[in-house]
Structure formats: C-alpha cells, structure tokens
Amino acid sequence: MNILIASPEIYPFVKTGGLADVTGALPKALKKLGAEVRVILPKHKGIEEKGFPMKYKNYKFSCPISQTMVDGEVVESEYDGVVAYLVEKDEYYYRDYLYSTPDGDYLDNAERFIFFAKSILEAIKVTGYIPDVLHCNDWETALTPVFLRTLHREDPVVKNVSTLFTIHNLGYQGLFWQHDMHLLNIGWEYFTPDYLEFFGKINFLKGGIVFSDIINTVSKKYSEEIQTEEFGCDLDGILRTRSKDLYGIINGIDYEDWNPAKDPFIPARYGIDNIENKKICKSSLQEAFGLPLNEKFPLIATISRLADQKGFDLIASSLEEMLSLGTQYVILGTGERRYHDLFTELSKKYHASFSIRIAYDNRLAHLIEAGADMFLMPSRYEPCGLNQLYSLKYGTVPIVRGVGGLEDTIIDYTKMPETGNGFKFYDYSKDVLLDAIERSLKVYGNRNDWLNLVKRCMGEDFSWERSAKEYIELYKKAIEKHEPR
Numbered sequence: 075m076n077i078l079i080a081s082p083e084i085y086p087f088v089k090t091g092g093l094a095d096v097t098g099a100l101p102k103a104l105k106k107l108g109a110e111v112r113v114i115l116p117k118h119k120g121i122e123e124k125g126f127p128m129k130y131k132n133y134k135f136s137c138p139i140s141q142t143m144v145d146g147e148v149v150e151s152e153y154d155g156v157v158a159y160l161v162e163k164d165e166y167y168y169r170d171y172l173y174s175t176p177d178g179d180y181l182d183n184a185e186r187f188i189f190f191a192k193s194i195l196e197a198i199k200v201t202g203y204i205p206d207v208l209h210c211n212d213w214e215t216a217l218t219p220v221f222l223r224t225l226h227r228e229d230p231v232v233k234n235v236s237t238l239f240t241i242h243n244l245g246y247q248g249l250f251w252q253h254d255m256h257l258l259n260i261g262w263e264y265f266t267p268d269y270l271e272f273f274g275k276i277n278f279l280k281g282g283i284v285f286s287d288i289i290n291t292v293s294k295k296y297s298e299e300i301q302t303e304e305f306g307c308d309l310d311g312i313l314r315t316r317s318k319d320l321y322g323i324i325n326g327i328d329y330e331d332w333n334p335a336k337d338p339f340i341p342a343r344y345g346i347d348n349i350e351n352k353k354i355c356k357s358s359l360q361e362a363f364g365l366p367l368n369e370k371f372p373l374i375a376t377i378s379r380l381a382d383q384k385g386f387d388l389i390a391s392s393l394e395e396m397l398s399l400g401t402q403y404v405i406l407g408t409g410e411r412r413y414h415d416l417f418t419e420l421s422k423k424y425h426a427s428f429s430i431r432i433a434y435d436n437r438l439a440h441l442i443e444a445g446a447d448m449f450l451m452p453s454r455y456e457p458c459g460l461n462q463l464y465s466l467k468y469g470t471v472p473i474v475r476g477v478g479g480l481e482d483t484i485i486d487y488t489k490m491p492e493t494g495n496g497f498k499f500y501d502y503s504k505d506v507l508l509d510a511i512e513r514s515l516k517v518y519g520n521r522n523d524w525l526n527l528v529k530r531c532m533g534e535d536f537s538w539e540r541s542a543k544e545y546i547e548l549y550k551k552a553i554e555k556h557e558p559r
Contacts, residue, residue, distance in 0.1 A: 359445025380409025
C-alpha cells in the first residue's frame, strides 16, 4: 500500500503543535507495518538551515491560481527513513511564522494554502509517486480532495487516488470571504451549502469533509462530540450526513522521542525501576522557572497554546486558590496576546509559586514533563491531546476535563482507584477544577498511594503501533469507498 501524508507541518522539519508530532510519527509507524509512506509539506523558512538533505531533481510544476499560472518546485528530503517532499515557493512559505503573527493571520492565507492544496496533486505527477491513498490533515490541505474530484476528475494520473481526511481540530476551519472563490478555479456551483459555502464564506475544512472518501478525527469521543451542536462548530449537520464514513482513532506518541529512560533533554533519566531520579528533574524544573527548590511542594504544569480552547480563562480564575493550596505552578506556551499579558502580570504577583515562559521550547517541554508532579489540561474541548499521553509516560499525573481524547485516555482515580491514571472533572467551572486538584493533592500526600499511581501511569502504552494498524484499516476503507472512474 502506497500512502502520501500531506500536512502543513511535520516534525522534525517544522512544528507549532501536536499536528506536527502526529504527522511526523505516523509515517514511521506505518512503515514498520510494511506500508510505503511518504510525506509532503511546504518548505517553510528554517527547514533548510536544520541540515536536512535537499535534493533538487527538477520536480518543477505550475498550477492556476485565478487567472495566473504560478510556478513551484518540489524538493526531496528525508527523515528517519521517510521520504519527504517539500513544496518550495518562497513567496508563500519563507516567513517567520507558519500561519499567523502574534497580531493576526497572514492576509494571503487563502492563496497560500490553495496553492499548497493544488501543489500536492502536482507533486504526485512530477515525482511519479502515485499513492493508493492520499491522507490529508486539517484545513490547510482540505481543498486537495476538492480539486481531486473537480479539476482533476478526468486526470488519468490521480483520478483513482483515494482520500482520507483527518480533522485534528474542528475549531480551525480555514474561513475566507467569498471573493476568494476565483483563486480556486472551480465553478460558483460549488459555493453552496452542500459544498464550500458557510454563512457567506468559503470553508476549506468543509470541502475536505464533503469531498473525501473517508474522514476521521483523533479520538473516538471527539468523533462523536463534533456531530453535536455543542462541539460541532456549526458543521455538525454536514458531519452527521457523513456519519457512516466518520471514524475516531486516538493519536499515539513516539516513545523514541518521549521516554524518560532515554530522554537527552532531562538532567536525570529514569523509569519505573529508578523513579527516584524524577526528584532531580523536579529540582531542575523549579530552578529553571525561578521557584523555591522544595521537593515537598506539589508542582503542577501546563504546556499549551494560550487560548480559550485550552481553558486559560478557567486557569486564570482559579490560579490564586490553586496556589493557596500549597502548590507551585508553571506554564510554557505561546498564544493570544491578552493571555501573554495577563499571566505575565500574575507571575509577578505570585512570583514565589507561579512562573510562565512565553515561548516554544522543546527542551524545556521535556524537562516539564519529567519534573512536574501533575499536568493540568482543563480544555473546553480537546480533539485528542498529546501532553496527557506524554505525562503518563513520565509519571506526571494528568488532571483533565473529560472531553474528547482526554475522556478516552484518562481514567479518574477517585472513582476507580484500581485502574485510574489521573483525575478528571466535567463541568467547565472553577469549583470542579479546584476539586479535582484537591483530590490529586490528597493522594499526593500519601506517599505509597502516589507512588503506585505514578508507576501505573508510566506503565500505560499509547505507542503508535496500535493507532497505525487502525489507520491501515481506514486506508483500506477509503480504497473500497473510492468510486472507480
């Protein structure tokens, strides 16, 4: 089976969040199962400087953007045995940020990602790698199935390529004003509620939902939630029409990158048999954030995009009472400027117990997972979540709101002490969040119970092998579903 995975970001080339981790790790897991897998992404600024091989093989192409033929080139690279195609177009992708600056989205994002969506199909033709299944990810690639079924429906090279479309976060849909329709080069008959039209705008993500053979999300619970009005982001109706083709597969994690027994980014490696080394990581974490070095203080952490979706309004309203319980708290992440400002001020007010680092820092993220006692994720919604899975492996007990993948992966210790691997709450309110933290602190105060819980967390297995096998089955469904032409 030949698979081409398309994504706007793929680790280790470039990363802003969990999407890159998923699309970087899945190909390696699929290859171990015998599939031939390649990936494609834009050649963003900074990739070449990282030392990846860059092979220019004259894979040049052009595609229409409105009334203009726009040229591009596919550069071949490689990571961990996976062939990667990088779409080179400096005008679109050689920028300091991938999607937006701290002050807002790039104004030409519609054109940038229409070009990328078209270039994926052109890359198939110029490289000669014709996949059985094209696996598209999120709104930035969602128009590729649209173009496959419209502009390329009679193209003998690609017309029989099947499609799987993965929704990593329904909240990000790629919405643009209707006057950008000319950039797509498809007729206005596709600007209707059955296709791309969405409250007077073009909805890229909706195109992927409508035109792909099979659709999936990154947890079973989330696949159910998005078909409801509460979580459907106004796409629940169209998703219900595709319910027979909609599946949920929980993300895996790459234990080569996230494993305290071999992590090069932490001061002391550890496993279930030498868990005492986690104390060394805790001291290093406290030092890194300028907090008092005290092993007995329960240390809670969050690594996240600073946004409403991740529950930062709830964190802000709960912070003072959380710290009054005798905890320390650290945050790592970037996001909305108002949260940058708010939590920076709070860190000055509570400098003895709270600290924030507004940055993306992979090394520090590993130290946080290793050094914290608990990991807090009070998300409004969470398609899958990866940090709770990293936390389990590092023996950092998750405290989560029971939505999406957090519901699927975390079992509440209070209700099920024999199998629990974290603490869970459901109402989106300060009181229940603080109750979950207090429940965790009560167990933390009993050394033997806490140690047993930590070891149980570390024994959980969310490796990619299981998830990759499920993706193989979805690829088969996509091939069966695809209408021969």
